[in-house]
Amino acid sequence: MLLPASAAIGDARGMRAIRSSDPGVLRSASEGLCYLYVLPCAYEDLLKLGFSRGPLGRIQALQARFFEFFDLDLAFLVETETVGDARKLELDLRHRLSDYNAPAPLTANAQAGGHSEWYRGAYRALAEEAVRLQAVGHTVHRPLRAWLGRQLAAQGDDLYDRSAALMTQLQGDVSLLDQPGLRTLRRKLLDSLDAHAALGVELEPRLPEALLAWYRASGWRD
Template sequence: MAKDPLVRMHAFSSRYYEFFDLDGGWIAEASDVREARAWETHWKRKLRAHAAPPPLLVPKHAAGRTEWFRGAMPQLQEAGALLAAQGFMVHRPLKGWVTKRLLERLDYLEAGEQAAVLRFGPADEWPEAPSSNSLAGVRDTLDAYRALRIPLADIISPAMKTWLSRNSLVSDD
């Protein structure tokens, strides 16, 4: 349950755009938290036979011990269709919703780059971004835009673009 599902997905993995099925997944808008909790409780009960442990890559602090299912895609697609038929806004595929949210956050990238430069120095002097390093978070954030084919050309500096091209884990194909 999350008021901001993108923040929740990010809590599960900084590379949520690779971790979750953005092409097959969907998200529905509830009118309030109570309604969303009712949906969640209903579907957790209905999908109990598909309950699975959280993936090993999910940090323990993210919790979510009861939010994982295996082999439940047909039932989950049915849930999305039922909600849509009842008039709820269902964003399908999830990729479109995530792309829209990232586009809304483009303005924050410039401020984020400035903060990173204050912390780490000029981007053209940054080291590689190993997964245990704070710079990995910068790389993962920018890789979300690359993975969803959102151009960054006029958003980040040339030095940041050069650093990202050396560190990105997203292919350009």
């Protein structure tokens, strides 16, 4: 069975089935919690510094396989009450770390932006700053792996609904995902589901049975 060319699986709507939902629309871009994030790479002394209202979505945007690319046991968030507070923290740290500024790695998603906020050899100074900030009342989420796992787990109903919509587009035939023409969608789907597995989020109650079976047999797929 060939997938109809008019199906939305390969377009932006279809992609939503395999990405975490965006944070809810808030009253103001500057109100509510924000987070300073420090994301050290797993295999070299390089890290990403920044701030975001939705750290999970930001990390996913930086690298689809963020759970392998970043060392989530060393990564951390510093919670702030407003975007302005997080921006001030980041700006201060960027000034202090200017000598450590480094090019962004080629394997990071260039379209995610933030190219000037990568640093080499700066993790120790930032880890010490996190201790200081925690001592003066900031909540620090470290290690980040557990926090990200809770964020993904909280989106369980959303993941199921989006996956069910994908199954409808596939007309219930998950074998269509293995068509060469759907390689991009297949890769994004596997990246998303692998993230759940890597962060200890159980997929069984969060996926339609047929899609779960397809994923469990996906070890050979690229």
